[in-house]
Amino acid sequence: MSLNHIRRHAPLVHCISNIVVANFKANGLLAIGASPVMADAPEEVAQMVAIAGALSINMGTLNSESVKAMLAAGKAANALGTPVVFDPVGAGATEFRRQTVRELMREVKHTVLRCNVGELAAVAEVPWQQKGVDSGDGDLAVVEVAKQVAQRYGVVVAVTGETDIVTDGERVSEISGGSALTPLVTGTGCLLSAVVAAGLVGSDDAYTATVAVLQDYKRVAEIAAAQSTQVGDFQIGFLNALQQVSVGVAA
Template identity: 55%
Template sequence: MILQTIRKKSPLIHCITNYVVANFQANGLLAIGASPVMADGNDEVEEMVAIASSLLINIGTLNDKTKKSMILAGKKANALGIPVVLDPVGAGATTYRKQTVKQLLEDIEFAVIRCNIGELAAIANVKWQQKGVDSGTGSISLEDEAKRIAQLYHCIVIVTGEKDFITDGNHQQWITGGNPHMTEVTGTGCLLSAICCAAFVSDNQPYYQLVDVLRCYKKIAEQAGSTTQYIGDFQIAILNELYRLSKDGER
């Protein structure tokens, strides 16, 4: 199981992320045996990413300071061959976010883009009504656009939702399951992006490693939902299940 492999590898994951989810992301990475570092200062990100296994760029609470840090760290990671994952939170919600994502995609080579359908629409420049950082509403050929973006940027694209879709531009797969409470707890998608960082570097078949992660995360959601009644407990159950599966595997 991929989570057990991550625990054995214990990768250092450099997260330039948003302050809403930083603690949950860090605890989630620790739960699977990875080492999180949440450095975003302009004066240290290049030095920090140089010792990391992979880099996560999450634009959830975007500002000019973190934008500069993202570009500095991303370029340094590319120069050193360190994989970079993009989580374009709310990419279509404002002009600033959309322009920033455009610049990030121009300046940095990403290994993975992990987004929801609204964020995919923004990247693909498809008309869409984004609801803040939620997916919103509109019409898009998800499979076609995800595959096109994967081919355009030479990366793996993951679109999460009620069902998850993953493609590297050649292969593609849908993953079903999960629990609706995942949308009622802040940071579950952001944590998944961080786990994708760890999974990508855990072995030598990143596409299949990420497919495994998506399946595991759906099962974790199902198990958390079956053992809890309230949302606060659900978030704790997610961390507990991550820890259990990374230590013991599936029952």
């Protein structure tokens, strides 16, 4: 199991996180045995990356200083060979976000791009109507566009939704399951990106590691939903299920 792999390696994950989800993301990583560090000052991110096992970049609450931090951390991670997971939250919502995505994709070599379909469209620069930081609406050949992005940037692309799609430009996996309650809890997608980053530590193949994490994450959602009656219960149940799956005690 991928979450058990993370628990055994206990990686330090450097998260440049959006402020909305930082607490949930930190608790989620702790639940699977990883250690989170939330550092986003441009003056220190390179040093923080140097002691981390993986870097998770999330642009949910974007500002000029965080862009500097993302670029500095990403370049430092590349120099060290540290895996980088990029979560381009709300990538197509504004011109500032679109420009930031272009710059980060150009200047930083990402290991995994974890996004929803609307964010994939923004990265690929194809028409799509973004709805804030949510996926939005449009018509997209998701698998083909994901493969094109993977090939163009040399990155594993993980497009999550009702059915997740993972591709390295050649191999493709589709992962079903999960719960309809998952998108009702802010931060489940952002946490997933950080968990993917943790799962890359000690893994030889980013594609298979990402697939394994997404499979476990769907299972976590199913367990949490089975134990929950309302959204608030689901959020707590999700953290509990992360721990249960990671230690191998989940039914």
